[in-house]
Amino acid sequence: MARTSTSAAALRASPAPAPARVPIADTSNLYLFSIDYEDVRGELVGGWRNADRLPDTTARLLRFLHAHDVTATFFVSGETARAHPDLIRKIISAGHEIGCHGWRHVPMERYQPAQFKDDIAKSLECLYRAGARRVAGFRAPYLSFTERCAWAYDVLAELKFVYSSSVLPGRNPLYGWSGFGDAVKSVSGVVELPVSVISFSGVSLPFASGACFRTLPWVLLRAIFARRRNDGRPLIGYFHPQDIDTEQAKIRYAEYGHVGNFVLRCNRRHVLERIGAIFNGGWRAMPYSDFVERHLCADDR
Numbered sequence: 001m002a003r004t005s006t007s008a009a010a011l012r013a014s015p016a017p018a019p020a021r022v023p024i025a026d027t028s029n030l031y032l033f034s035i036d037y038e039d040v041r042g043e044l045v046g047g048w049r050n051a052d053r054l055p056d057t058t059a060r061l062l063r064f065l066h067a068h069d070v071t072a073t074f075f076v077s078g079e080t081a082r083a084h085p086d087l088i089r090k091i092i093s094a095g096h097e098i099g100c101h102g103w104r105h106v107p108m109e110r111y112q113p114a115q116f117k118d119d120i121a122k123s124l125e126c127l128y129r130a131g132a133r134r135v136a137g138f139r140a141p142y143l144s145f146t147e148r149c150a151w152a153y154d155v156l157a158e159l160k161f162v163y164s165s166s167v168l169p170g171r172n173p174l175y176g177w178s179g180f181g182d183a184v185k186s187v188s189g190v191v192e193l194p195v196s197v198i199s200f201s202g203v204s205l206p207f208a209s210g211a212c213f214r215t216l217p218w219v220l221l222r223a224i225f226a227r228r229r230n231d232g233r234p235l236i237g238y239f240h241p242q243d244i245d246t247e248q249a250k251i252r253y254a255e256y257g258h259v260g261n262f263v264l265r266c267n268r269r270h271v272l273e274r275i276g277a278i279f280n281g282g283w284r285a286m287p288y289s290d291f292v293e294r295h296l297c298a299d300d301r
């Protein structure tokens with residue numbers, strides 16, 4: 001695929017695309033489970049000198065998902081697909097969907113539209129070269145879509161993406177789009193599936209995701225899942241290969257202080273056990289593109 005460029009001025013001049021609600025069919029007990037697949041070494045003190053843990057964590061994840069009869073979506077960064085096409089092929093062979101997780105793992109605030117489009121086009125090349133058949137979905141690194149970069153939906157539409165799952169609908173110390181709301185919406189013709197959140201003291205937490213599975217009390221997590229079982233929308237959450245990595249040497253994230261590093265490291269040994277308990281409790285999963293195809297009311301998209 002040829003690299004393309006988009007006129008930043010033209011994109012900025014046009015009004016910000018407005019989200020429009022998309023009705024969805026019944027989704028009881030549906031947990032849209034995903035893996036944000038990047039090589040974490042790029043964010044660690046010591047960087048690429050740390051051991052490459054992806055072969056091991058990928059094998060463990062694939063065994064776990066197979067054992068629970070779960071098919072998921074892996075949002076893969078282009079850089080990781082270029083470095084590990086063998087691992088991407090294994091993920092595809094196991095029946096999982098491949099989505100795009102940007103090129104390098106950087107938040108959207110660092111992008112201008114033209115550079116974003118170039119990076120995503122470059123990522124798509126690597127994903128297709130690694131064997132992906134149809135890359136329909138996008139997840140922004142750090143869930144960093146906010147009202148300030150709504151132009152990104154126009155770029156995704158140009159690149160033929162069908163859906164995105166890049167919004168944390170609320171206030172959060174990292175990123176968040178409070179005005180988006182937690183319903184599935186269409187923006188510039190791209191379906192946005194915001195991650196599921198729960199609010200504590202004005203902070204929205206993505207409870208169906210890795211950091212919360214490690215830090216929230218298990219009894220609380222189970223109660224939240226039970227309450228959301230039949231509320232007519234899927235649960236949407238994400239994990240990382242490193243969330244389950246108990247073998248990694250003592251590591252430290254360069255961008256975070258003591259609290260952030262604790263949250264990103266603690267309780268890794270409990271994560272698979274807790275996810276397993278959720279699936280054993282009757283929650284089902286499917287790749288995001290299957291959900292968009294089967295559960296959204298097509299006339300309203």
Ligand SMILES: [Zn+2]
Nearest residue numbers: 036038141142
């Ligand atoms: Zn990520």
